[in-house]
Amino acid sequence: MDRRGFVKGVGIAAAMLGLAGGSSLAPGASPVRADDYSPSPNSLLYRVLVPEIFAPLPDPADHVPAIVVGSGFGASIAALRLAQSGTEVAVLERGSRWPNDPWRNIFAVDTIPDGRGFWHRTTFTGVTRAPVSFDSFGGVLDVSNYPGIDVWRGACVGGGSVVFTGVMIEPEQRFFEHVFGGAVGYREMHDVYYPRVRDMLRPSPIPDDLYHSVAFAHSRAWDDQVRAAGYLPQRIDGMWNWNIIRDELAGRSQPSATVGCSNLGNSNGAKFDLNQNYLRYAEGTGRARIYPGHRVDAIAKEPGPSGRYTVALTKLAPTGEVLRTRTLTCDRLFLGAGSIGTSELLVRARDTGALPDLNEHVGEGWGSNGDVGLARPLTSLELGTQGAPSASRILDEAGTPVSLESWFIPGVTPFDITTLGSLGIVLDDTRGRFVHNPADGRVDLQWPDNGAAGYLARALEVNDKVACDCPPIALRVIGGDASFTSHPLGGAVIGRATDEYGRVRGYRGLYVMDGAAVPGSTGTVNPALTISALAERNIEQIISSGE
Template sequence: MRLVRRRFAGLCSGGALAALTAATLGAGGGRAFARAVARTHFRAVVIGSGFGGSVAALRLGEAGVDTLVLERGRQWPTSPTEAVFGSQERVDGRMFWFRSVAYWPGVLPLPVRPQPGVMEVSNEAHLDILCGAAVGGGSVVYTGATVAPPRRWFEALYPRGLSYDEFAGRWFPLATAALGATTMPRDVYDSPPFTHSRLWDRHMTRAGYPPVPAGSTFDWDVLRAELRGTVRASATAGESDFGCSNGAKKSLTRTYLPRALATGHVQLRPLHEVRAVRRGRRGGYALEVRRMDTAGRTLDVEEYTCDLLFVSAGTLNTNRLLVAARERGDLPDLPAALGSGFGGNGDQVSVRTALTDRPGPAQGAPCASTYFFHDRFAQPLRAESWQLLGAHGLPVLVTFAVTVDRGSRGTFRYDRGTGRVVLADWTPDKQRESARAMHAYDAEIIAANPGLVSAALGYPVPFTGHPLGGCTVGRCTDLEGRVAGHRGLYVVDGSLLPGNAGGANPSLTITALAERALAHIVAAGG
């Protein structure tokens, strides 16, 4: 029984989620507790606890479905005073998913201890793919921007059966409320750490493009506490890419996941990495699962089985799992189109130097404002006010942009020599049009604002923090994520999106699409 208790502590270490999981399993030490911890068969298994997986967990739990969420990453605690995560200014191995050398813009390539850190950086050919690796998935490492795509570009990209009116009237509002997204309050916007946001807005307005407030999942009360000095400065200091140690983000660990666990029908097991998926011997699905400790050491490899499998491992890892399952013969009848249609959402970053204005002593992380350009540039472009951790008064302003790239797509393929799934056909020219749009935007803002110049700062190679596609809705699945030809197999994450969110950060669309999918799946009984 001591080993069982030790194992449980490893599964659910620290915080409110652990307490809810313990409540689900019952008091430690008894037979019911031991059986619950040792169980490896569930009615439903959800792989991943990001935006799609958390929605699936909640809605299955509310429907009374016996559900297990398997998450490869750690459940990270929060602290009002301690720096839980590393950052660009405090580099350590907690930042990265099993890297031995730090790799991030503005970060020296310092040696770090490989471990299950919070961010995976996958160096694919000609493209770096960035994705979260933690309980809460990308919600732990994103910058909270929560915006819907414009109708025009949603309708241009998504299958006709997905009605924009339905999303705008029901699913986007539901997801916005459930994620806790609101716009930045005036008192926070007027504070010194957001001088750069106000300056960005002035530059946009002078150019004739008055921005609008962006929805955000930051907790403004925590930011106010930072401004008062009663908690450690995190969001107001520019921390975001590797998490906010003091809980300044309303990540999924504060929204969907606690609600899912509170149903009493959902278990969450962190540090459980699904390595393979195949048909079960008695029907359903079987998973090969590696269980790790917090240092990343393998504790054991087990088989889990389920009747219903929801693959929500994020675009990169959903493609890795399912393309490998098809090519190795574990699920040989998966759609031939699976793995194709990948896109990077047109992600671009620009840096401008303000020679006559000062953007403040520090640059707060939450995005305050956005503006969408439909037809001005080579591609439709959404510009967002961004920040630079470590600016410390330097006269620099950062813009993040996503473009509506309707044509540049790549394919995930299985490399039989290495046994790995890789992005096989991405080339530098596939981001050329989105880069052209960003350069034209930058030039226009600079021309309207004397004293601004472009700064040649950028990521080491082309990147995306918004990998999308590969298991496209309406092509590899039906409109609810049911995988063609595989009863009980669902995909509910960013891989459903058609390589592009349609002019938006994708978190809201992924959440809304998952809400719609689960509503139909639960109503239909599968």
């Protein structure tokens, strides 16, 4: 890195940390925000860059035996296993289906975002707490703003697998059992369903040659710091195609994962997202079809003896233009729209009388997974680029259990600067609830005032311990931010809103397949592996039992 770039990076890092010594980078999240469908001035440019998402969108049949809402981890697993069992499936996804290519600029880059990055909004405040502006478009990351917390979630075919950091970790048994409270047995998950998901998604630790490359100098510095503080860093599994990352470093692909791109997608397909496995295999059966640009607005039970469900939807162009509204019917309805989307649909259906027999647990038990964004000084003189895959984690059980994972710093610069990023995940029991507002029809998240205060303090305690042991001198210039989560969980918790296999109580043929079923936490680890294993477990039982 040249001197000018380094000085600029220092300035950005200082702004990021708010180096006034406070423990939080921001006072809180934004008010609740409606989607912004104003026309994008860049639509013509996007048509040139990604013509595939502007192709005519197919329409599902008026009636389908099974509808899956969403296309993330739980939804894609349900779609594949249903199709393999002989069921015709329609997968409804509000976002676009984005291609991959080693040389094209398909996705926005994290450091200079545009409308391709975000779902119909014009501003975003990320971990830097510095707002950025761009045009409104149907991009891949949706940010739902609620009083006290912002929630990041996928809005594209592949859901969260396109915009997450690829981490796939199985929780420790004691933490799993604390969270699930006996509703799901750890042993069957460990012996059968976690391995089943690993066989499909092939997560693995970062290879040594990449770990020692210029793109992961920050990962090595992170490991050195935690070792100096008395921790033993553990390599963690990531859902990455390491050969594509090697191609980036060798000049055989445009850089992406090696220069701080992950949260807004990887154009070259470096992330082994669901489009490359579960969804592809589901379509390969000939019985599952994916319908991008189809936003599900409401669900209900069809009047009369048919037992069918109705699904009201809006067909959207990526520009936000409404192309069509219609209502479909299905015999069985599988909800996989993510914790927020699934909870919204269920709470609205119950409170408007569309599904009046949903129980009082629907909308309850929502948690942030104890997520905290953390930063501390980079004390190494070895600088490189910001490789996005996470290499290591530590676990601290001296107080409330908390893990820290090595992280790149999203949205700042492709290069290492003066700080190291971490994601803290605290075993936290703080919970929110979803409430329907009859005046405007919205379903809002009620998060406790200062709901993150306890787990923010605990994560900062561990981060501070590491920072104070940083060689060559002890430093306490650190920061933490718990005003967002990228791991929303709960709202239709298994064993409460549903039975022990995701069947929604009160309604035959209605199922929850995603993170809404998880009780607010996955026990100090990222939730993707557990959501997926739970979906594999539940859909196996649903198919074998026939109900």
